[in-house]
Amino acid sequence: MRFKDYYDILGVEPGAGEAELKTAYRRLARKYHPDVSKEPGAEEKFKAVNEAYEALRDPEKRKAYDQLRARGYRPGDEVQPPPGGFGGPGGVDFDEIFAGGGNGGFSDFFQELFGRRAGAAGPGARQRPRGDGAMRAKFAVPLEAVHRGEPVRVTVAGRSLDVRVPRGIKPGQAIRLAGQAPGGGDLLLEVEYAAHPQFEVDGRNIIHVLPVAPWEAALGATVSVPTLGGAVELKIPADSEAGRRLRLRGRGLPGTGGAADGDQIVELEVLAPRANTEAEREAYRRMREAFGDDWRRA
Known part of the structure; x- marks a missing residue:
């Protein structure tokens, strides 16, 4: 070997x-x-x-x-x-x-x-x-x-x-x-x-880290999220920040012995997509102009 x-x-x-x-x-x-x-x-x-x-x-x-x-x-x-x-x-x-x-x-x-x-x-x-x-x-x-x-x-x-x-x-x-x-x-x-590429286990709950774009986090969006039972639509509220957790009830592991099913916890990870074209780079330049250099303090 x-x-x-x-x-x-x-x-x-x-x-x-x-x-x-x-x-x-x-x-x-x-x-x-x-x-x-x-x-x-x-x-x-x-x-x-x-x-x-x-x-x-x-x-x-x-x-x-x-x-x-x-x-x-x-x-x-x-x-x-x-x-x-x-x-x-x-x-x-x-x-x-x-x-x-x-x-x-x-x-x-x-x-x-x-x-x-x-x-x-x-x-x-x-x-x-x-x-x-x-x-x-x-x-x-x-x-x-x-x-x-x-x-x-x-x-x-x-x-x-x-x-x-x-x-x-x-x-x-x-x-x-x-x-x-x-x-x-x-x-x-x-x-x-077994280790899973998309999910972690916390008791009966399932945790999934969901990448979202800055505009999805800021403006809100409805996105497709994988679950163990298949993909579902999740509404991301406007003004969401990285690390925010949203709950999909009953989408975790099944309960046994009369216990309730677990939930799926979706943790938002805000990622900036890579600019691969001139149009995408121009979009980032417009964002820079709109937010200015003081956005961190804000």
Whole structure:
């Protein structure tokens, strides 16, 4: 397998904190999202950004990756597993499965480093047996599947399985697959939410950062906003400032056990579009003349 420099992919330094990682991820995911990007190779770049953030956002995964990176590998170098495999002595023991064909489309490098412990053969591959004989693995589930309650495909020990995700399932809850562990035992999938390029989770609520133009914030506008249930129209009040939060009721994750559905919180991010033509630059010049040099004090 070939080494990947996840820090370089996200454009951050190895010492970057959680907030910096999140900001870089949001910016690049928005830039390369297949639904909006017209750049060549956008889909592959989007996958690479998603994989890099998935690896670095979790402290345990990041620690394991940093230990490997400290051995001096460069992007594209052939990686040699340490003695005992990646989960061997002195390493981090992961039991992890990612949703989607081929473990969520992640590279061989990612799967070897983080995803082998759920029954893959090879050096260092370990499973964690429970007291009842079941094998436990973490299961990173897409938010869309949690919202709708639907089957997702996972790869376990080289086999593809369709796993039905209960609607509104919470992190830490488990899905039992009878007889699907290596050796014929039960496989217990402990749910965690996969990173999403457009949404963050706060309990049952979903947070989405929405870029708006200065004139939309100043004058008000009605814009299309993505939600887990599909795009909806949102009215932005006039005189809105960066950081203002608007609420879409019932557009978050489903409530369970009689609890109400969560909301989607839309946080406004005011961005100035780049002027690419003379007409657009002239429009900015007129704005400068209209607002003058004292606009900051105002």
